[in-house]
Amino acid sequence: MVGCRGRQCCRNSLYLTALSGLIGATVACDLYLARFGLGVFTGRSIKAGDVLENEAEALIPLYDSKTIDDPTNHSPLREYVWNSLSTLPELGIVGSTNRSAAFWYSGGLAAVAPCTSWNFNLQLSGSGWLPGVSRRNLVEDGMVPPRTSPQAGAYAYRHGLSYVATQNIEPGDELVVACTDDDFNPLEMKVQSNPFVPNDERYMCLDNVRSDESELDEAGKGLFATKSLSKGDTILSSPVVPIHRKELSGDGTGGTAPSGINAYQLLINYALGHEDSDLLILPYGPFVNYLNNRPRGESANAMLRWKSTEVQEGQTASRRLQYHHPELLKMSAIEVANTHGKGLVLEVVASDDIAENDEIYLDYGRAWSKAWDDHVDRWRPPNGAETYMSADQWFHRQRVENIVATEEELKDDPLPANLQTVCYFDADAKFISAEEGVTYSRWQDDELPHECLRPCKILERYSNPDPEDEDDMWLYKAEMFHFDGEEKFNFCSLPPGRHVTKDLTYDGIFILDKPYTHDLFLTTAFRHEIGIPRDIFPTPWMRKKLRKKEDESAIRARSEEGAEFRRKKPGEVKTKKLLMKEQKEKSARMDL
Numbered sequence: 001m002v003g004c005r006g007r008q009c010c011r012n013s014l015y016l017t018a019l020s021g022l023i024g025a026t027v028a029c030d031l032y033l034a035r036f037g038l039g040v041f042t043g044r045s046i047k048a049g050d051v052l053e054n055e056a057e058a059l060i061p062l063y064d065s066k067t068i069d070d071p072t073n074h075s076p077l078r079e080y081v082w083n084s085l086s087t088l089p090e091l092g093i094v095g096s097t098n099r100s101a102a103f104w105y106s107g108g109l110a111a112v113a114p115c116t117s118w119n120f121n122l123q124l125s126g127s128g129w130l131p132g133v134s135r136r137n138l139v140e141d142g143m144v145p146p147r148t149s150p151q152a153g154a155y156a157y158r159h160g161l162s163y164v165a166t167q168n169i170e171p172g173d174e175l176v177v178a179c180t181d182d183d184f185n186p187l188e189m190k191v192q193s194n195p196f197v198p199n200d201e202r203y204m205c206l207d208n209v210r211s212d213e214s215e216l217d218e219a220g221k222g223l224f225a226t227k228s229l230s231k232g233d234t235i236l237s238s239p240v241v242p243i244h245r246k247e248l249s250g251d252g253t254g255g256t257a258p259s260g261i262n263a264y265q266l267l268i269n270y271a272l273g274h275e276d277s278d279l280l281i282l283p284y285g286p287f288v289n290y291l292n293n294r295p296r297g298e299s300a301n302a303m304l305r306w307k308s309t310e311v312q313e314g315q316t317a318s319r320r321l322q323y324h325h326p327e328l329l330k331m332s333a334i335e336v337a338n339t340h341g342k343g344l345v346l347e348v349v350a351s352d353d354i355a356e357n358d359e360i361y362l363d364y365g366r367a368w369s370k371a372w373d374d375h376v377d378r379w380r381p382p383n384g385a386e387t388y389m390s391a392d393q394w395f396h397r398q399r400v401e402n403i404v405a406t407e408e409e410l411k412d413d414p415l416p417a418n419l420q421t422v423c424y425f426d427a428d429a430k431f432i433s434a435e436e437g438v439t440y441s442r443w444q445d446d447e448l449p450h451e452c453l454r455p456c457k458i459l460e461r462y463s464n465p466d467p468e469d470e471d472d473m474w475l476y477k478a479e480m481f482h483f484d485g486e487e488k489f490n491f492c493s494l495p496p497g498r499h500v501t502k503d504l505t506y507d508g509i510f511i512l513d514k515p516y517t518h519d520l521f522l523t524t525a526f527r528h529e530i531g532i533p534r535d536i537f538p539t540p541w542m543r544k545k546l547r548k549k550e551d552e553s554a555i556r557a558r559s560e561e562g563a564e565f566r567r568k569k570p571g572e573v574k575t576k577k578l579l580m581k582e583q584k585e586k587s588a589r590m591d592l
């Protein structure tokens with residue numbers, strides 16, 4: 001994952017000696033979790049400008065997200081998702097009034113590493129707002145089941161999120177990602193150094209596993225052992241975030257999507273829970289989201305367990321270190337779903353010996369298997385499934401790269417009805433002239449970031465007159481269209497009338513799926529949480545009628561203790577920005 005390009009990552013071969021000076025010539029680790037899994041650290045040096053391809057992680061859009069995006073009443077999940085507008089517009093819902101409500105989740109670095117607007121050492125790429133990094137690096141990676149398959153829309157197709165090092169990163173350094181919505185006070189956030197210590201349970205080396213195409217037919221990616229593992233070995237460890245089941249509604253009941261699409265968001269397929277409970281937990285550590293269910297008739301070779309709470313002697317008990325809070329296992333589902341800042345850590349343990357390159361499987365449980373079998377029995381491909389093509393499939397089908405068809409050319413070879421041409425055109429685009437009710441602007445490729453993608457029509461393609469521009473042989477003239485609700489985004493809102501951009505480059509144009517047409521939204525796409533094994537599923541998380549008497553008294557006792565961590569009511573919240581403002585005002589007063 002770190003510092004290497006392409007799908008066959010070189011994680012295990014590259015790292016050799018850099019750490020030996022720090023920890024003696026012992027076992028090295030390229031990438032590891034430390035502080036009970038709440039920070040990702042590198043075991044090798046990364047140079048400023050290096051691209052880290054986080055190829056292992058899936059990108060999962062969240063599109064009906066009002067319940068998680070109330071600024072005065074954030075759900076815990078909100079802390080782990082990213083706004084899709086400027087970072088990954090392909091995941092947004094371009095042309096839809098609900099686009100501002102789209103987010104995306106990705107496990108691993110995107111969710112575990114602290115994100116700050118200061119003192120970061122990595123910057124997310126992916127949408128072309130980083131010079132030199134293709135914005136088309138976030139395409140479906142070829143493991144897309146056909147729409148005729150019962151797997152259509154049942155797992156995430158997009159991978160390949162990458163990060164660029166903004167400074168030299170030394171072995172032992174914590175990875176910190178740039179964002180504007182700080183989850184740590186940037187004034188206090190420092191890049192921590194924490195060299196890897198082998199055989200210490202506070203350090204979880206991530207070199208045990210890799211992700212690759214699953215051995216299960218059409219089931220996307222899976223997790224594989226990179227070395228032989230023995231029964232009882234901890235393979236992975238992952239923090240989890242609680243989610244109330246209703247936060248994953250997908251068909252408009254969550255507040256922002258239209259009705260007539262899948263009742264659940266895709267993220268539920270990556271969450272763990274029990275059908276008699278409203279609480280779901282999402283493990284968000286690296287790799288964990290790729291664990292598949294055991295093949296029919298075979299046993300699982302891995303199982304889940306809660307992290308042990310025993311604290312080793314000599315450990316300092318910082319708040320981050322204490323993230324695993326077993327008292328959550330005694331609280332009710334609703335209380336856990338409302339608790340911020342306390343979490344649980346799940347471990348994936350080998351339940352059998354595992355050979356190098358074996359796929360690692362969990363047992364998702366009886367309820368999941370029954371739901372899957374029923375789904376396969378019921379499955380009838382949607383109308384037109386045989387000829388359906390998603391935007392990425394269309395993109396890969398194009399024989400001529402780096403060329404976009406004009407409106408005239410599309411008459412002979414039309415786009416499938418589910419696709420649309422969209423262009424970047426921000427409200428502050430460079431105005432050049434106005435003629436007969438048409439406003440003309442010029443595309444400025446170097447003015448990054450571009451944020452506003454809108455439906456457009458390619459009027460003309462012409463040779464680039466600049467012979468020194470090796471990247472762009474062609475330039476485009478395109479008419480931009482208004483879309484419903486654009487006035488909600490000041491960077492996107494255009495005065496009435498027609499708008500045409502000249503000299504647009506290929507980087508400013510996409511072919512995207514029309515809103516809500518992707519497999520992801522199929523009403524019939526499979527949705528079911530992974531089962532938490534009954535022996536580790538806490539009964540206080542069950543719906544009330546299924547709880548035991550002793551659960552009730554434990555819940556009552558715990559609810560007093562947990563008040564400090566509970567989700568705040570409107571008006572109770574002090575945001576990071578407010579706290580920083582207060583801090584700045586305080587120090588300004590002290591300077592006087």
Ligand SMILES: C[S@@+](CC[C@H](N)C(=O)[O-])C[C@H]1O[C@@H](n2cnc3c(N)ncnc32)[C@H](O)[C@@H]1O
Pocket residue numbers: 058151154155156214216219220221222269270289290291292293294295296372526
């Ligand atoms: C948590 S994801 C596992 C990772 C997934 N393979 C991916 O590429 O993102 C769960 C999804 O994987 C697929 N899956 C996992 N195990 C399976 C199995 N034994 N049979 C069929 N599909 C399976 C189903 O689509 C399920 O919704």
